[in-house]
Amino acid sequence: MTGRLSGRPRTGVGVLTVLFIFISLFIIVENLMVLLALLRFLRLRRWVHCCLANIAFSDLLAGISYLLNICLSGPTTFLLSPELWYIREGLLFTTLAASTFSLLVTAVERYSTMVVPVTESRSTKLVRVQGLIIFCWLLALAVGSLPLFGWNCLCHIEHCSSLLPLYSRSYIVFSLGLLGLTLLGIIGFYCTIYYFVCTNAKHVAVTSQSRRAFHLLQTVLIILGCFVICWTPLFLYLLVDAACSPPSCQSPLGLEWVLALAVMNSAFNPLIYSLRSSEVRKAILALLCCACTLAGVRPPACCQQVAEITSGSSNESSLKHRSSVRLSRNLSFRSPVTSVSSVPSQ
Template identity: 35%
Template sequence: MDSEWNTCNYSHNVTFFYNFVGKKISVVWTARDFVVIGLGLTVCVIVLLANLMVMVAIFLNKRFHFPIYYLLGNMAAADLFAGIAYANLMLNTGPWTSTLSKEQWYIRGALIDISLTASVANLLAVAVERHQTIITMQLHSKMTKRRVVLLIVCIWAVSIIMGLVPSTVWNCECDLEDCSTVAPLYSRRFLIFWAILNLLTFFVMAAMYTRIFVYVRYKSRYASEHSSEMQHSQTVVNLMKTISMVLGAFVICWTPGLMTLLLDGLLGQASHANTYEKFCLLMAQCNSLVNPIIYSLRDAEMRSTFKSILCCRCEQKTEQSRVITSPLSERRSSNKENRGCVEKSEDQTA
């Protein structure tokens, strides 16, 4: 039992695995570290606020109470979770890395894994929902709220399981030669599996959306003869364009990171993946900020809901100021009336 324990290197700390793969841990803080952490945390705060506003908008506006918008709201929840994951990463990076226990290090990586898996699963669910709905030329799915909630629960359950796999089942603590250079405690074989799975999901979603666009374009030509059908078709196309932009932004932001993990898994230190790691992480972090911008630019209803949420505080302050100033204005008006009465009485006596 003892020999098996030693073989699996359970007693070694995080620094041991970093040194083994040749990934340098900063010893002292540099100006670059402070800039990276400062900018990273600032972006995280913006990500949290922006995606929280999307979720509130979908909750408040009854026009968004449809399966597609519930799934987009869950996408915003995944992006909000990603903001929390990146903030945790920023607060546990640089010289702080050497102070982490293996459990803390695994949690740091699991949060990123969960947010990515949740985003991919949400995009896949949206693609399936749109495919089933638009093939029948409907704007919204007839899926019940109970099924939508069950689907969202399943998405997060799968995401959590995928996030826990590296720490519980698939790591390199028992096979040091299998250690990743980007994530030194992760198994390179797991990174290959995870990257290929996500990239294949991208291709499947791209194929589904291509088929949908071809179908909608064919139907739009037929619907051009009927104004009511044309208007409905245009609404479907606008929603499809918004969702496609969300998918495109996700693929653009995450593909470099997934390709880096794939190369790291296949080639190890020969891939020089650590050279591109920070750039890929920045790209992935920006994706969580892009979606609220797409919603505000593409969807007029979402944009007006955002404005009403932002102006709500201003209106409350205005109402409070009116309540405060109203007694004073009443006194002034009553004084003017009294003055008028006195002047009238004087004219009558004269």
């Protein structure tokens, strides 16, 4: 009825399937490296490390779920029961939602650090961030499990989606609304940070502090651009699908491409959130050096930074925390130099 059976390959693995498998493996390896580097060398001492580790973990699971989705698609789809089909699609929905919610937590914490600073101990903020991360995963798991527990179209086939058969169009609209509000919240928080930094940077001389501020602006622009490029096609496709009622209206095909583009956001996140941090870059370099040592390959001279990371990050974090607490007591919109200079420490 939806037209999804026309032109489907019966046997064999196509070139596109191999390409999508390569994308998912790249996402898995990339986020696994970031996650291991954060756990091994930075040890999640600061709240920002917890946020980065959570994003890397959710993106890692997104890559694994996407790989499972590819392997269980095609002719294998007809060997699945409806429950297994819902689990296959629900895992991808859950991990993508968790990745998006994790980005929102990071945006909220950066906003509370820069724009509305609150004097609190490092342990208190760390506990709050960990609580928000747990809540994000519970919410994502609930959203991905709704079709499995009854919000589907098995008994009302006229309400089924064309792009995602067995999914109710009302559920797709609900998911789009929830994720859309999350993305708008992320954009809103970062636009506020962008305006805040731009307003205060006008009063800052060209120093290391101002360069750090403009470094943050570049990061914000990359974040917003990545979200728009990766998520807009999928949102548009699903909106068109939700408005169609098969067989009188058939949604456009090619969901595989727009889904792959949305999943690619999980490959860009480590580059944006992790590799732009010198601390995380050193941790990843140290991880690669350790891998070379275990493989019996002589590591380069830069591997001496391993000792600096393991011994110096704790003292550096403590100094930055005490400095940020002292600065936040006097932080206001009338003291732009202080507000901008406190950004990199977070």
